[in-house]
Amino acid sequence: MLVVPLVLISLICGVCGIGDIRLLGRIGTKTFIIYMITTALAIATAIGLGVLFGIGKGMNIETEAAFEAASAPPLLDVFSNIIPSNPISAMANGDMLSIIFFAILIGVSILMVGKPAKGLVQSLELINEVILKMVTIIMNLAPYGVFALLTKAMAELGLDLIWSLLGYVAVLVGSLAFHFFVTMMIVLKVSSGLSIKTFLAKMREVQIFAFSTSSSNATIPITLRTVTKRMGVNNSVASFTVPFGATINMDGTAIMQGTATIFIANIYGIDLGVTEYLTVILMSVLASVGTAGVPGVGLIMLSMVFAQVGLPIEGIGLILGVDRILDMLRTAVNVGGDAADGYCGKIRR
Numbered sequence: 001m002l003v004v005p006l007v008l009i010s011l012i013c014g015v016c017g018i019g020d021i022r023l024l025g026r027i028g029t030k031t032f033i034i035y036m037i038t039t040a041l042a043i044a045t046a047i048g049l050g051v052l053f054g055i056g057k058g059m060n061i062e063t064e065a066a067f068e069a070a071s072a073p074p075l076l077d078v079f080s081n082i083i084p085s086n087p088i089s090a091m092a093n094g095d096m097l098s099i100i101f102f103a104i105l106i107g108v109s110i111l112m113v114g115k116p117a118k119g120l121v122q123s124l125e126l127i128n129e130v131i132l133k134m135v136t137i138i139m140n141l142a143p144y145g146v147f148a149l150l151t152k153a154m155a156e157l158g159l160d161l162i163w164s165l166l167g168y169v170a171v172l173v174g175s176l177a178f179h180f181f182v183t184m185m186i187v188l189k190v191s192s193g194l195s196i197k198t199f200l201a202k203m204r205e206v207q208i209f210a211f212s213t214s215s216s217n218a219t220i221p222i223t224l225r226t227v228t229k230r231m232g233v234n235n236s237v238a239s240f241t242v243p244f245g246a247t248i249n250m251d252g253t254a255i256m257q258g259t260a261t262i263f264i265a266n267i268y269g270i271d272l273g274v275t276e277y278l279t280v281i282l283m284s285v286l287a288s289v290g291t292a293g294v295p296g297v298g299l300i301m302l303s304m305v306f307a308q309v310g311l312p313i314e315g316i317g318l319i320l321g322v323d324r325i326l327d328m329l330r331t332a333v334n335v336g337g338d339a340a341d342g343y344c345g346k347i348r349r
Contacts, residue, residue, distance in 0.1 A: 007099055011107065031245075046262075047280065164263075199339075214328050242339075
């Protein structure tokens, strides 16, 4: 219900939040490329570890709905079909790649119009707040549905489900830790020369705050203060890259989506091929761009990834019960990645 309006409005607002189309020049482009590369590395790590440990295999839950793994179209067709011939039709059909393209195009066009579009931007931001409030309402009701889903699953599958969930949690936490402490620290050291120990020490307060709130957006003021006052990043540039990163740089969320995809596919006995894995990587990168930095939204975006590769959407209910604490962990990785990638983009004073 909420995926299409959430992606459309939040992406438009995210692009408009840049404030000046000229900031999408050299620094903006370089930062964007770094964000996309590290997000792709994050989900590739998650998929690799998920396949290696075979999380969820052997369960083979039967679903009443006739879900089958959809044969993914050639990658060239995926790119060529990004531009919608009819945006309204794309929204009605849930064609997320086309919706994302259209949303970014609207946002860029609004920025180019400038001051006359200020009222429109304010209206869109208000609509975005309303949609996020709807997300909050649904997530407040979700525990009751999760209780019912897990009770039914436990009655049918017994303790095997708990062991499978423990495997899912272990692989997800391991993927988050590997990406942040290994991949990101190597990228940070090679690209900027900054001491890893110094970076982790200065980011500790930011990550504790992110862990406690599960919100990249709520952490933006703390992140801004840390990177400008404690790391020497130019304030005029940091005020662009930090909110930009909170909007599109969701390494932790991408890792969750990759791990969950492997887990649910194995739970339902659905085989995914190389093409499907590449599609998952592409969709998760794009989904991370469209994911608002508030608690619970990552799971809604996960349904978009599932739909793209033909996985049963109701499978998300199996991981909802353990997602709250994992959401806290991946938010800490998200904001840590924002600061590290920003430093790699040479945005220092």
